[in-house]
Amino acid sequence: MKKLNREEQRLLAAFERGALRSVITSEAALRRYRDYARATLSKPQRVNIRLSAQTLAGIRSRAAEEGMPYQTLMATVLHKYTTGRFVEKRAARTTRASRAPRKRVAA
Numbered sequence: 001m002k003k004l005n006r007e008e009q010r011l012l013a014a015f016e017r018g019a020l021r022s023v024i025t026s027e028a029a030l031r032r033y034r035d036y037a038r039a040t041l042s043k044p045q046r047v048n049i050r051l052s053a054q055t056l057a058g059i060r061s062r063a064a065e066e067g068m069p070y071q072t073l074m075a076t077v078l079h080k081y082t083t084g085r086f087v088e089k090r091a092a093r094t095t096r097a098s099r100a101p102r103k104r105v106a107a
Helices: 007-016 027-041 053-065 070-082
Strands: none
Touching: 007 070, 053 070
C-alpha cells in the first residue's frame, strides 16, 4: 500500500475518531452514490466504442453536471438500461432535432 501524505493522514485520523459526518441528507442520494461507487469499482470487462465528438462532449457535459467521471456515467446508464431500471425523463433543454426547422433565405 502506498504511503499516505499529510492530508490523507489527517483525513484518516478524523475518520477513525468519528469526527467526519455525512453531508448526504436523503436516502435516495445515498443509494445513487453507492450505485456510482459500485459502477466505478466493478470493471469486469473492457469495451471499446466509437462515438461522435458531439456525443462524447454531451456525455462529458452531463457527467460533469452529475459530478462523476464520464465513463462511470456511461456504465451506469448502460447498467440501468440492461436491468430495466432506466427511466427517461423529458429534457428541459431544447435540442437541435426538436426545434422547428429554420426557413432558408436566398442570398
